[in-house]
Amino acid sequence: MTDRLVSDDAEQPEGLIRAAELLRDGRLVAFGTETVYGLGADATNPLAVARIFEAKNRPRFNPLISHFPGADDAFRHVVATPLARRLAEYFWPGPLTLVLKRRDDGDICDLAAAGLPTAAVRVPAQNTALALLRAVGRPVAAPSANPSGAVSPSDAGHVMDGLAGRIDAVLDTGPCAVGVESTILDLSGDTPRLLRPGGVTVEDIEAVIGPVNRHHEAPEPNAPVAPGMLTSHYAPGLPVVLDVQSVQSDDALLAFGPPLNGARVTWNLSETCRLDEAASRLFAGLRYLDQQGTQAGCKRIVVQPIPETGLGLAIRDRLGRAAAPRPAADACQDAPSTQE
Ligand code: TXA
Ligand code: MG
Structure with missing residues (x-):
């Protein structure tokens, strides 16, 4: 209880x-x-x-x-x-x-x-x-x-x-x-x-x-990755695809700025491209699209490009992990130290 x-x-x-x-x-x-x-x-x-x-x-x-x-x-x-x-x-x-x-x-x-x-x-x-x-x-x-x-x-x-x-x-x-x-x-x-x-x-x-060593485990969405190298995390049920320029009719869209047309379900992180607003609406948005998108028969969650500066770095890091391949069961438990 x-x-x-x-x-x-x-x-x-x-x-x-x-x-x-x-x-x-x-x-x-x-x-x-x-x-x-x-x-x-x-x-x-x-x-x-x-x-x-x-x-x-x-x-x-x-x-x-x-x-x-x-x-x-x-x-x-x-x-x-x-x-x-x-x-x-x-x-x-x-x-x-x-x-x-x-x-x-x-x-x-x-x-x-x-x-x-x-x-x-x-x-x-x-x-x-x-x-x-x-x-x-x-x-x-x-x-x-x-x-x-x-x-x-x-x-x-x-x-x-x-x-x-x-x-x-x-x-x-x-x-x-x-x-x-x-x-x-x-x-x-x-x-x-x-x-x-x-x-x-x-x-x-x-x-x-002054300068900080910026090396961290940020996944690079477009880079080819060996299975198991990227850690799946923050993972909704639907697959996540980053940096899309267009949508399909059975997509659930995580928009940033003016939304792309044609998605079945949309959640806008920030219509005015504010990264602080986007960060505060990120996890609720993933949950919403996962639930509503699944109910509406969507096949994937697609994400509009988000800049790689300021809070955008953190947002892209989390989305990159949500989009990462989800190989063996429990692989996410063996995450490197940037997880959880
Ligand atoms: O915003 C947050 O940081 C939230 C709220 C609840 O405070 N907490 C949070 O904690 O995200 P956690 O445990 O989910 O993430 C902390 C990460 C862990 O993945 C862990 O590997 C890393 O910090 N960490 C903790 N102690 C460490 C250490 N001594 N050396 C390196 N990494 C460490
Ligand atoms: Mg955590």
Whole structure:
């Protein structure tokens, strides 16, 4: 049984208090952040963290992001380099995750960090999430609150669709403002490295700390790929085709800007070509087209071109993964570190 808790923290603290109690008790609570809904568990409690993998049906123990109400809280568990402090000052609270060396006296459990000497930390920009994290008073590990390999949830209904009955509660804070996951930047090596494009653009990061190694596992839609090389993720039921210039009558169209004519079902990410609006409507759009398109007999979801700049990088990354070949069952469980 999954409780649906509601809280706007000041006026209705009961839901939030209950959510914090559950988390401190080792239970699983999904909660809204500005990016997507996270499936939270006490990151200091290996049993609680193990439940995350179980609920998501994710046998491979990939490291998880730990969430904190403030930078000082985060830096109690990881080593704060000067670059990390600078980035935290500019972008926290916000959709930026930093990978840093774990401190010997930190409390993030090995399972949450998958045994690595580093840990991923972030401070989300969502008031109720911050109040929840303050109330828990411990690092909260949270991957996106969806079954492994499925489309990420950007509202509480999406969480229930995928995980009802498998988690203890969802704290409903409405739709997520940003809509794609955080940008992950690895600061544990000699040079900052982008592990996943996301809600903070690389351009904005580079404006603060200079050049970033942009190598990440972004799929290239038009490049020939060996089966199994690309990781299928965020995958709707219908196949996804990127960068189309025309549509067929049995297509479900994910439009960007003026929509192409002739599709059976259409969801427009942004009629005015705004990338922030497109990011916030991305996962809801994939779900909508998958459901409505399937009902209407559509054979595929086709996507209009989206620019490769700013938030477009994150949007294209997620769409590239949704479009990736889906080879063996469970292959998505063995994703590289940019997944989940
Ligand atoms: O926006 C977000 O980041 C959302 C919300 C809920 O905060 N969370 C999220 O978490 O997307 P998750 O676990 O789905 O994605 C984090 C990715 C994982 O695939 C993991 O491999 C990578 O970050 N990661 C975590 N710790 C890492 C580490 N120490 N080194 C390298 N990659 C790491
Ligand atoms: Mg995920």
